[in-house]
Amino acid sequence: MLSLHIPDKESLTIEHVILDFNGTLAVDGKLIPGVASRLEELSPLVSLHVITADTNASARSELAKISCTLKIIGKNRQDQAKLEYAENLGLKSVLAIGNGRNDGMLLQHAALGVCVVQKEGAAIAAMQAADIVCNDINDALDLLLQPHRLTATMRN
Ligand SMILES: [Mg+2]
Helix, strand or coil: CEEECCCCCCCEEECEEEECCECCCEECCEECCCHHHHHHHHCCCCEEEEEECCCCCCHHHHCCCCCCEEEECCCCCHHHHHHHHHHHHCHHHEEEEECCHHHHHHHHHCCEEEEECCCCCCCHHHHHHCCEEECCHHHHHHHHHCHHHHHHHHCC
16 A cells, blocks of 8 residues: 555545556567566555556567456546546545546546657647546656656645
8 A cells, every 4th residue: 555645635545556558668569677576566555457458469478477366448538447447446546647548537537647758659649538647657657666757746
């Protein structure tokens, strides 16, 4: 469990982190350097879930050594499928990280949504739905590992 304190807002108790794969954890289907070690550092604190359309058909092999649940979704209504997955976990306990149009609903309804831009860019819909936009996934994961950064970004 991760307790996130945001001044003027209720504290967030995050039990699940839902991550998109392509454009978020990976570029061209390959895990981005630095991601695996950060996910391993986070895994004792929260449950990690990777939910993806698996465009490059590489998620299972790339994530084989990482302590996470992998959910590969179908071709249609992917935004709805990602949201429903989070609803089943309990939206209030979910922090979501993604970059694509199909992450928009998830980023909007999760307790906290983080959009990443990096090499593949971010859909405007995802960016507008998020609470925070990061240049890259390692910065986004470091917000969770060093939550005072997140507090500083979110305070009003
Ligand atoms: Mg993506």
